[in-house]
Amino acid sequence: MAANxxxxxxxxxxxxxRRLQKELNSVASELSARQEESxxxxxxxxxxxxEFKKNVPEEIRxxxxxxxxxxxxxxxxxxKRSQEAEAAFLSVYKQLIEAPDPVPVFEAARSLDDRLQPPSFDPSGQPRRDLHTSWKRNPELLSPKEQREGTSPAGPTLTEGSRLPGIPGKALLTETLLQRNEAEKQKGLQE
Structure with a gap:
């Protein structure tokens, strides 16, 4: 679905x-002016x-x-052809000029779809650094138990003793402390 x-x-x-609607407005105005000229x-x-019939002799006429x-x-x-083309244009114009721009809805859907995607891993085998960030940014997606325990659907938060190869211990400790602070804030808000 994400690709779609x-x-x-x-x-x-x-x-x-929006640009197309502005262009169509301009064309509609021009058509209206041309109809009057026509x-x-x-x-x-x-x-x-x-006048030609009045002023020209019969044999020439x-x-x-x-x-x-x-x-x-x-x-x-x-x-006749011009009127039919104008009628077709006006029919399409009336439908498109009132159409809402779907870009904001698709953007929101894409953002939601991105947030709901399962965490991915690098091809190198190391977990992504932002494994828990989507859950931290959107605590409403966590269950009450996960919010109390400070865990996410991806698994428990890292503790001071936990180490992953290739990621410095201080970075893990900082990330863990940030996660704990966030969990405590959430816990305080719920109480």
Whole structure:
């Protein structure tokens, strides 16, 4: 599941829905302005055609009629195609403009998934230094018994006598003391 949440988080982060919504707003504004311009232009063409019929002799109009009809048919077809494309855009626009950005949810899910992962070990065989840190940072994940005893699901905390190869004794002692202090704070808060 971690790979799925992580990959979805990365995808939506790159997708940048907020940026896309701003771009769509800009395009929608431009489309609205162009629709008004198109209506004015269409009305102007109708008036020019009327003037042409009034001012041009009949025989010239008959010669030009097939060409004018072809242009008129093409203008109508382009207008229809434009309206259909605008309607499709507006349909998608209405859905995307109201969509919440999923990045924060995926980020929280990924963070939670990371915290719930079992502790991992280095390939060298040494335990990770932050073996207990996720449990220290999130004591609500520990059972009451684990909180009282200062242990985590990964095992008991290290004592002064415990030693792991490759990790200095002072570092272990410091870590142990920090864990004890944290456990005592938790115990005091519960009482």
């Amino acid at each position: 949440v992580g990959s979805m988080f990365q995808y939506w982060k790159r997708f940048d829905l 209506e004015h232009s269409h009305k102007h063409l109708i008036e020019l055609r009327r 008959e010669m030009v009629a097939p060409v004018l009809k072809s242009f008129q048919a093409e203008v109508v077809a382009l207008s």
